[in-house]
Amino acid sequence: MSDSQHPTRFGVFHPPFHSRNENPTLALRRDVELMEYLDHLGFDEAWIGEHHSGGYETISSPEVFIAAAAERTRRIRFGTGAITLPFHHPLNVANRMVLLDHLTRGRTMLGVGPGSLPADAHMLGVDLGRARDMMEESLEAIVALLDGDEPVNRKTSWFELRDARLQLRPYTRPRFEIVVTAVASPSGPSLAGRFGAGLLSAAATQPEGFNALAWHWDVLGQRAREFGQTVDRSSWRLVCPVHLAETREQAAANVAAGLEDWVHGYVTKLTSAALPDMSGVSDLVEAVRQSGFAVIGTPDDAIEQINRLTEQSGGFGSFVIFEGNWADRAATLRSYELFAQHVAPVFQGSLDSLRANYDWATALKPQWERESQAAQSAAFAKHEAAPAAD
Numbered sequence: 001m002s003d004s005q006h007p008t009r010f011g012v013f014h015p016p017f018h019s020r021n022e023n024p025t026l027a028l029r030r031d032v033e034l035m036e037y038l039d040h041l042g043f044d045e046a047w048i049g050e051h052h053s054g055g056y057e058t059i060s061s062p063e064v065f066i067a068a069a070a071e072r073t074r075r076i077r078f079g080t081g082a083i084t085l086p087f088h089h090p091l092n093v094a095n096r097m098v099l100l101d102h103l104t105r106g107r108t109m110l111g112v113g114p115g116s117l118p119a120d121a122h123m124l125g126v127d128l129g130r131a132r133d134m135m136e137e138s139l140e141a142i143v144a145l146l147d148g149d150e151p152v153n154r155k156t157s158w159f160e161l162r163d164a165r166l167q168l169r170p171y172t173r174p175r176f177e178i179v180v181t182a183v184a185s186p187s188g189p190s191l192a193g194r195f196g197a198g199l200l201s202a203a204a205t206q207p208e209g210f211n212a213l214a215w216h217w218d219v220l221g222q223r224a225r226e227f228g229q230t231v232d233r234s235s236w237r238l239v240c241p242v243h244l245a246e247t248r249e250q251a252a253a254n255v256a257a258g259l260e261d262w263v264h265g266y267v268t269k270l271t272s273a274a275l276p277d278m279s280g281v282s283d284l285v286e287a288v289r290q291s292g293f294a295v296i297g298t299p300d301d302a303i304e305q306i307n308r309l310t311e312q313s314g315g316f317g318s319f320v321i322f323e324g325n326w327a328d329r330a331a332t333l334r335s336y337e338l339f340a341q342h343v344a345p346v347f348q349g350s351l352d353s354l355r356a357n358y359d360w361a362t363a364l365k366p367q368w369e370r371e372s373q374a375a376q377s378a379a380f381a382k383h384e385a386a387p388a389a390d
Helices: 024-041 060-070 090-103 119-124 128-147 187-195 205-213 211-228 248-257 260-270 281-291 299-313 329-342 344-348 354-384
Strands: 007-014 045-048 077-080 108-113 152-155 160-164 178-183 198-201 236-244 295-297 318-322
Touching: 007 329, 024 060, 024 299, 024 329, 045 060, 045 108, 045 318, 060 077, 090 108, 090 128, 090 160, 108 128, 119 128, 128 152, 128 160, 128 178, 178 187, 187 198, 187 211, 198 211, 205 211, 211 299, 236 248, 236 299, 236 329, 248 260, 248 281, 248 295, 248 329, 260 281, 281 295, 281 329, 295 299, 299 329, 329 344
Parallel strands: 007 045, 007 318, 045 077, 077 108, 108 178, 178 198, 198 236, 236 295, 236 318
Antiparallel strands: 152 160
16 A cells, blocks of 8 residues: 555445336336445445436436435435536525435535536537536535625526525535536536535546546645635545456456446447447456456455555545446445445554454464463462362
8 A cells, every 4th residue: 555545435426327128216216225225334425416318327316316315324425426517507506405405414415517418418408618617607606605694696698696595504514515526627626626625536547537636636736725725635536436246257247237238338329438349248347457447356456446546646535436237236235245344444444453453362372372371280280289178
C-alpha cells in the first residue's frame, strides 16, 4: 500500500441496469431488496440514477426510489447519482431534496450532473451543448436557496426565481452533502471546487477517466482556493465495476449472465463510449480485466484495484461499486458479501487489532506453555510432599 489516503467508506452506484426481457416491476423490487442487503452488510452509501429513455435504466426519479428504500433500511446513506439539473427547475430540486433529507433523518446526499443519455435531452428539448452551463446556473441557485435566509431572485435563459425561498430548512445542518459527477473533462471538478462540493468520478477506471484522476483533483483544489472553499479528499468517490467470487474462474462464469448484453446492448448502442469490437463473454472478461476497467475475480483482485486507484489519484474517501447487473441475483448478493467480508475490512482497519492480538498470543505461547508446565509440576510436587490424611 502507498502512503496516499485509502478509502474507508464503500458504496454502490446503481443506475440501475435491467434486462429488457424481464418483468420491470420485479426488477425494481429487486433493486429495493439490494439496498436492504447492502445496509445489512454495512455498506455506507448508495447512489441512485435518473434516466428517462433507453429501456435499461428505469428509475426516472431517484428521490422516489430513495424514499422507498430508506424506509426499509437503517443506516446506509442515499445519494442521487445523479439528478440531471438541466431537466428540472432548481426550486423543485431543492424542495424535493430537503423533504427527502427530513424523511430519511439526514441520510440523503444531492448528487448532480449534466445528463448522460442524448435521448433524454432530446425528449425534453435540452441542448446538449448548453447542458453544463445550465447545470452550473442551476446549482448556483440551489446553493443560494439552501444556504441563505433571504429570498432568491435570478433569471436565466431557461428558469426564473422570484422571491424564492424554502418552506423547510434542511434536516442536516447546515445542509446535506452536495456531490458533482465527473467523467474526463474538467467541468465536473471545476464546479465542485467552486461550491466546495464532493466529487463522484463515475468513469474512474475507464482509460480517460483513470488518466485524469490526479489532474481532476488539482483542478478541484485550485478552483476551491479561488472561491475560498475548503475541500477534502474524503469527499471524493471513485466508481469501479466489481464482481467477486471464490475463484477468478467462477467470477468469469457468473458475469456470463449479463456482461455481453450490457456491453453490446447498452454501451455501444445507447452511449458514446467506444469499446473494442469483441464477441464472447470470455474475450470481454479478459479485455475489462486487462484494461483495469473492472474487477471480475476474487477479493484479492478488488484489494489490488483499490490500491491501484489510490496510487493514481493520490487518495480518495469512498470506493463505489458500479452495479451493472452482470450476474444473476444469487451471485450478485454473494459478490457483495465477499466484498464486505474480505475487502472493506482491509481498508477500514477492523482487522488490524485482530491480527495484532493473534500475533501477540502466538508469540507468547511457548512462554505460557513453560509457565503452565512449571505450575503443574509444582502442584504434583506439593501433593506428593503433603502428609497422608488420617
